[in-house]
Amino acid sequence: MKKSDISNISNAESVERAEESVRSSVQPSGKFGGKADRLFGADPAGLDESARGIAVLVIVGVAVGLLSGMFGIGGGTVIVPALVWLGLTQRNAAATSMLAIVPTSISGVISYATCGNVDWLAALLLFCGMFVGGQIGSWLLSRLPELVLRWIFVVFLVFVVANQISFVPSRDQHIAMSALTGVCLVLLGVVIGILAGLLGIGGGALAVPALSMLFGASDLIARGTSLLAMFPNSITTSVANLKRKLVHVKAALIIGLVAAVTAPFGTWIAGAVSPRVGSIMFAIYLCVLLIRSFFVAVKATRSARASS
Numbered sequence: 529m530k531k532s533d534i535s536n537i538s539n540a541e542s543v544e545r546a547e548e549s550v551r552s553s554v555q556p557s558g559k560f561g562g563k564a565d566r567l568f569g570a571d572p573a574g575l576d577e578s579a580r581g582i583a584v585l586v587i588v589g590v591a592v593g594l595l596s597g598m599f600g601i602g603g604g605t606v607i608v609p610a611l612v613w614l615g616l617t618q619r620n621a622a623a624t625s626m627l628a629i630v631p632t633s634i635s636g637v638i639s640y641a642t643c644g645n646v647d648w649l650a651a652l653l654l655f656c657g658m659f660v661g662g663q664i665g666s667w668l669l670s671r672l673p674e675l676v677l678r679w680i681f682v683v684f685l686v687f688v689v690a691n692q693i694s695f696v697p698s699r700d701q702h703i704a705m706s707a708l709t710g711v712c713l714v715l716l717g718v719v720i721g722i723l724a725g726l727l728g729i730g731g732g733a734l735a736v737p738a739l740s741m742l743f744g745a746s747d748l749i750a751r752g753t754s755l756l757a758m759f760p761n762s763i764t765t766s767v768a769n770l771k772r773k774l775v776h777v778k779a780a781l782i783i784g785l786v787a788a789v790t791a792p793f794g795t796w797i798a799g800a801v802s803p804r805v806g807s808i809m810f811a812i813y814l815c816v817l818l819i820r821s822f823f824v825a826v827k828a829t830r831s832a833r834a835s836s
Contacts, residue, residue: 570773571775571776571777571778571779572616572617572620572624572773572774572775572776574615574616574617574620575611575614575615575616575776575779576614576615581614581615582782584610584613584614585610585614585779585782585783585786586782586786588606588607588610588783589628589782589783589784589785589786589787589790590786590787590790591603591606592606592607592628592632592783592786592787592790593632593635593786593787593788593789593790593791593793593794594790594791594793594794594797595794595813596632596633596635596636596732596755596787596791596794597635597636597639597790597791597792597793597794597795597796597797597798598794598795598797598798598806598809598810599732599733599736599751599794599798599806599810600636600640600732600735600736600750600751600752600753600754600755600798601732601733601736601754602625602629602632602633602724602731602732602755602758602762603625603628603629603632603787604622604625604626604629604724604727605685605733605814605817606817607621607624607625607628607629607783608621608622608625608681608727609621609817609820609821609824611624611625611776611779612824614779616776616779618677618678618681619669619670619677619774620774620775620776622669622677622726622727622774623666623669623766623769623772623774623775623776624774624775624776624777624779624780625780626724626725626762626765626766626769626775627762627766627769627770627775627777627780627781627784628779628780628781628783628784628787629758629762629784630759630762630763630766630784631781631784631785631787631788632783632784632787632788632791633755633756633758633759633762634759634788635787635788635789635791635792636751636752636755636791636792636794636795637752637755637756637759638792639791639792639795639796640748640751640752640755640756640795641752641756643748643752643795643799645746645748645749645751645752646749646752646753646755646756647702647703647745647749647752647753648756649705650703650705650713650739650743650745650753650757651753651754651756651757652757653710653713653714653717654713654714654716654717654720654735654753654754654757655717655757655760655761656714656717657713657714657715657716657717657718657719657720657721658717658718658720658721658724658731658757658758658761659717659721659760659761659764660717660718660721661717661718661719661720661721661722661723661724661725662721662722662724662725662761662764662765662768663721663725663764663765663768664721664722664725665721665722665723665724665725665726665727665765666725666765666768666769666772667725667768668722668725668726669725669726669769669774670772670774672726675825675828675829675832677726677727678821678824678825678828679825679829680726680727681727681821681825682818682821682822682825684723684727684733684734685814685817685818685821686818687734688733688734688737688814689811689814689815689818691737691741692737692807692808692810692811692814693807693811695737695740695741695807696803696804696807698740698746698747698803699746699747699748699802699803700746701744701745701746701749702744702745702746702749703739703743703744703745703749703753704743704744709743712742712743713743716735716738716742717757717761719734720734720735720738720761721761721765724758724761724762724765725765725768731754731757731758731761732751732754732755732758733814735750735753735754735757735758736750736751736754737750739753739754746803747798747803747806747807748798748799751798
């Protein structure tokens with residue numbers, strides 16, 4: 529072999545090592561996600577990996593499971609603010625929340641279904657609409673500014689709180705299915721899916737009151753049906769978010785698996801209290817969350833104006 533060939537090989541190896549060094553240096557530096565996960569890629573940077581951060585994720589999982597079982601929600605209204613507080617952006621927190629809702633909703637559905645409080649056809653029609661809406665919401669999530677997402681979240685909470693205060697569901701009614709009802713359920717699903725993809729929620733906070741107010745479902749059937757509809761929608765939306773590398777997979781699994789354990793206890797509480805008490809409890813919780821989200825959005829708006 530010529531001396532010039534040996535020199536060329538040596539130079540090529542040096543260049544390859546330099547390129548590998550550069551690739552290593554630009555890997556995301558998130559505390560949980562500093563190293564790339566083989567299946568999903570690197571997690572978004574910024575989440576607190578300390579003992580306190582992990583403890584918060586577990587506590588959030590416990591709370592989400594109870595709320596999911598009690599109110600038929602996915603728990604995104606708790607997960608998203610908590611993840612933002614721990615260091616994720618609003619966009620990554622919303623995407624991560626959707627994945628955490630998957631195991632949570634499975635557990636809640638099983639609990640409600642064993643008591644006969646699930647309308648399977650209504651859930652299927654809702655999902656058909658939520659599937660389309662979820663893809664639209666996920667697409668918007670990757671494009672809308674952070675500040676816009678925060679204010680959409682606040683407006684959404686105002687709407688839900690108003691519904692909870694003004695309406696008391698019955699416990700002995702069922703959905704009267706017809707062709708018009710089926711079409712309306714699909715359209716409702718589209719709206720819920722868009723909000724779910726945008727805000728990182730399962731959609732139960734909107735689906736539950738809508739199923740009771742517009743379609744005559746009892747409070748328990750509305751919750752069980754809502755959880756069943758959001759389960760496949762959470763999967764499809766999460767797949768879209770994973771492709772866009774928006775999801776912090778490890779955080780989602782910690783919250784989701786813990787929530788799946790505590791959801792049956794929430795379901796038991798829902799059956800033990802009256803519909804009126806359940807509505808009041810939900811409204812109080814949402815009011816606390818609304819106040820916090822409003823001040824956070826105001827603070828973010830002022831910061832944006834100051835920087836511009």
